[in-house]
Amino acid sequence: MARPEALAYGGRVIRRQWLDHARAVARFAPVRPAVKAGLRAALAFIVPTVVGTALHLPGALWLAVGGFNTSFVDKGGSYHARFRAMGGTALAAALSAVLGGLAGMHPLLAIPATLLWVTAWSFAGVYGAAANLTGNIAATTFVIALGLPPDSAPAALESGLAVLGGSAWAMLLSLVLWPIRPYRPARKAVAACFDAVADYAEGMSRTVQGAREDAWQALIQEQHGRIREQLELARTTLAATRQGRGERGRGERLLVLLEAADAMFMGLIALGEQLESLGPPVSGPVGDPRAAVAVALLDCANTARDLVRLVEQEGRSRRPQPEWDGRALRDALGDLDARGLLTRLERARLSDIARLLTELRERADVALDTACRLPGPPTQAPPPARALAEETHASLLDPVRAHLTLDSEVLRHALRVGLTTTVAVYVASVFRPNHGYWVTITVLTIMQPYTGPTFLKALQRVLGTVVGGLLAIAVASWLQDPRALMGLVFCTAALCVSLIPLNYGLYTLFATLTFVLLAELGSGDWTLATVRIVNTLIGGALALAGTFFLWQRSxxxxxxxxxxxxxxxxxxxxxxxxxxxxxxxxxxxxxxxxxxxxxxxxxxxxxxxxxxxxxxxxxxxxxxxxxxxxxxxxxxxxxxxxxxxxxxxxxxxxxxxxxxxxxxxxxxxxxxxxxxxxxxxxxxxxxxxxxxxxxxxxxxxxxxxxxxxxxxxxxxxxxxxxxxxxxxxxxxxxxxxxxxx
Incomplete structure (x- = not known):
């Protein structure tokens, strides 16, 4: 009798799960589109394409691939860090193009070469997110070259040189023609820490006078993790910016400011914990001393906003003079104590809150003094900066040794990606010879170290490709003028990169539209949109199968x-x-x-x-x-x-x-x-x-x-x-x- 009810319950659970996944696919991240990055990536992509097409260069496709992929790697930071990331990716992609082309000329070598090369580059994730991105680009370039084998070994070498040429253009564009001030990302990251601290102080000010019992818990859940992530992001950004520069001015002052933001965060945590332990509001002729705390917290938030402005603008500014601390609370405490309205424990708690407010003001003063000296000449760094000296680098092989075990998620993921991509190469070569590399690219793009993100990305990739393919069919049916198409491709390339931070599905949609139109423009085949959709569906199915059946750990x-x-x-x-x-x-x-x-x-x-x-x-x-x-x-x-x-x-x-x-x-x-x-x-x-x-x-x-x-x-x-x-x-x-x- 219970079986129909159990089936009905199971059906409701499945429907709710699919509804949740549908919402996740369509969810937009609360960030702005990366418009500048999109325009720069479009220029890095379209200029080599136009030049290669106009001059009838044999490696025009590889010029565009090198430019687009290398511009994609540029995530900001110091010139040194950006040059190293972009240059390393350019070399890895060029080598992958040569080896992939050579392997593609000999079908018997294609399968083992794919397994070794893709697995090795997928294992590059042991060195962090930047190396993982480089490895993914190298593996993708390899399978494209494998699917487009050259006629001879010199032609394979030309492909690698073309990738380097496109990459050199992207580096010139990012580092010379469209430069970014080296310390701007670090300053913005540190300023964001103070902005998060200000939000936390404002939230505490509202909560301290509220009556909801769960308000403090909600505030902690909302703010603590976010602020800690922001602090770690700023720490990483600043370390990358300072690496190799050797200066002791702005870099060390920004370190002091970062430590001050962390200290203010800790002070607010301690203050919030003590405030939550207070009893109900004190009523009577004197009033509730928590009102003085709420005002001080609002003033603290305003001081943190001043620090945001000082750090971001990095110009000579007049130092703000905040007037908040624990004195107002001590005065209210004295009045209440004189009237005998406080127990011994309440008096101790309120005195401790006044102490915490005073210490919070002292930390804010240190941050204000340092922020006002940001543009000044280099000086001896204060003691807090010494505690943040860069850590010594471990051996290059230490991460590799640490992950040479099947218990390592990185190694399991690398083997999973390598085997699945190898199967995709075989399937594409046997069953989908027309642009079969779209199958393998889909596998490489979708597969993530974890099941949940892989499933979500597969849904976004497939849906984005289907919609983008349908749009490409519609565009190709009424617009076939090469110049107009080239202009449209520039716009769609800019859009696909700009929208990555918002939603991966939108990126896939415009990327599909871009590359299908470009392929159709180069080949004259106006039916490639359907091929793209079918190949993406095959690649998505292979990626999900590899994720679920190869060393999958839920x-x-x-x-x-x-x-x-x-x-x-x-x-x-x-x-x-x-x-x-x-x-x-x-x-x-x-x-x-x-x-x-x-x-x-x-x-x-x-x-x-x-x-x-x-x-x-x-x-x-x-x-x-x-x-x-x-x-x-x-x-x-x-x-x-x-x-x-x-x-x-x-x-x-x-x-x-x-x-x-x-x-x-x-x-x-x-x-x-x-x-x-x-x-x-x-x-x-x-x-x-x-x-x-x-x-x-x-x-x-x-x-x-x-x-x-x-x-x-x-x-x-x-x-x-x-x-x-x-x-x-x-x-x-x-x-x-x-x-x-």
Whole structure:
């Protein structure tokens, strides 16, 4: 009797999943189109095409391929980094064109050559995103050359030289004729950090006077991950910009500003955690002191906006003089205390909030002083910049050695792409001889290291190609004038690159229109749109088959490890505090910063893995809430640790020291057990009684909790809060097994 109901439920789940995927295909990213990049890529593509066609050069196609692909690599940054990325891609593409052409002349070599070459370049992802892009371009160039074999070895060499010629034009266009100021990307990235900090401060100002209990949680979920990603992006951009320059002026000042933005972010986290712990608004003749906090936070946001302006414009400007700090709150606190409206714990909390506001103002002053000196002459860098010195580079072969195991996602993906592309080459050569390389290009473009993104990209690629092919058929039916078509191709090439940040499907649509019209223009065959559609469908099917059947590991298998890493990063962050408690001093700043950054990155990785889990076509929709709770309260636990780290000292009496030591040992063991339980799919062990361990509910001659509460009521309240966050994590972990596929 239950079978029809189960089938109906399954049908509803499938319909909802397909609806979610349809929304993902049509979703636009909240960014602007890359108009300048699109126009520059169109010039890099169309000028070699026009010149090659006008001069009847045999390698006109390769001139266009080299120009388009090399311009595609230019992502901004310093001249040194851009030249290295574009030059490396040009050499890799030229070599791929030569070897692909030679292999295409000997069909018996085509299959093994494809397997080795494509797998090797797909494995280049061990060196990062830039190397992965270069590897994809090299593999794509190879399969194009394989599908368009030359008549002789000298002709294959000419193809490689033509690729270099088109690439040289793209580099000239990007680095000389259309230059970008080398520090502009770094300044914009650092300014974006202060802009994100301003948004966070404004959100806190609104939330501190609100009545919604879940407002703080929503704010953390919205802002913390975004700001940490922005900080890491700015760190990477600045490192790439400074590499090889040797100067000590703007670069080091931007490092100081980046560290100041990070410090302001940490200060706001600690402040928010303390504000959330306040009780309901205080009513009476004096009013609620949180109004003073809300005003100070708005002023803090305005100061961060001033920093955005100063960093972006990098010109001589008058230094703003902010007037906010913790004094207004201290005045309100004094009035309330004089009237006897505050308990001892409330007084301690409000005093700590005033301290945090004052420290936040001090960090903002450092940032303002540094921002106003950005355009000045080089000077000795302040101490914070020294902590951000570039890391020493590891051996070139270290990443390769680290990933030479089937447990490596990069190696598994490289083997998967290599084998699937090899099959695509065989299928194209046997069944689709007309422009068969479109099949292999589709495979290389669609396949991603993870199942969810591959499935989404396949949908976008196929739909974009079908619509673009239909548009190409419509255009070819009424417009066949070569000059008009060349102008249209320029516009569509510019559009396809401009729209990549918004939606990959739109890029595919205009890319299909561009290359089909160009191929038809060169061959005179006005039926290639249908060929493009059919070849894309074949390539998409092969890509999905390779993804699902070749060493595929679902995100449900990866996510527990990512979540366990985030919980262990929480444990390491707390361990820095525990070591400071044992020493009886403040936490080590260097160790604290490293642990905080590691935690931020681990949490981002876990959240990204969870999003990929939801995007997989076979994910289970039931019982997702425990996983979301684990992710959310991993950040909440870190926020309380950040608040504890802001304390300048803790009581040092033997009784308090022993209570803190017991608490630290129990917390460390509980976090490790929780991470291990999540990783291995078991129920976590019961939590210890933290109130008994630390003694805040144990009767003593002086009353409950005298060992800690009498000397540090605020510290006791913060530790209680930390124990509650762990309890929520533990409860969610006991229910998480049913949420994993």
């Amino acid at each position: 995100e449900g298998q990866r996510f527990p490890a990512q979540l366990a890493d985030a919980l262990r990063a929480d444990r390491e962050f707390f361990d820095v505090l525990a070591r400071a408690w044992r020493r009886g001093g403040p936490p080590d700043a260097t160790a604290l910063g490293a642990a905080r950054r590691k935690l931020g990155l681990a949490t981002i990785n876990a959240e990204t893995s969870f999003q990929r889990l939801l995007s997989e076509p076979r994910w289970r929709t039931e019982a997702v809430e425990p996983l979301m709770t684990l992710l959310a309260f991993t950040r909440r636990f870190a926020a309380v640790c950040t608040l504890l780290a802001s304390r300048r000292s803790v009581p040092s009496t033997p009784a308090v020291g022993e209570a803190l030591a017991r608490f630290a040992r129990a917390m460390d063991a509980s976090l490790e057990d929780l991470a291990d339980a999540v990783l291995h799919g078991r129920q976590p062990r019961p939590l210890p009684a933290f109130d008994v361990l630390i003694g805040w509910n144990v009767p003593t001659p002086d009353g409950p909790g005298a060992a800690l509460g009498a000397e540090a009521p605020l510290l006791q309240a913060q530790l209680e809060r930390l124990a509650r966050q762990l309890s929520v994590l533990h409860t969610a972990a006991t229910r998480r097994l049913e949420a994993l596929p």
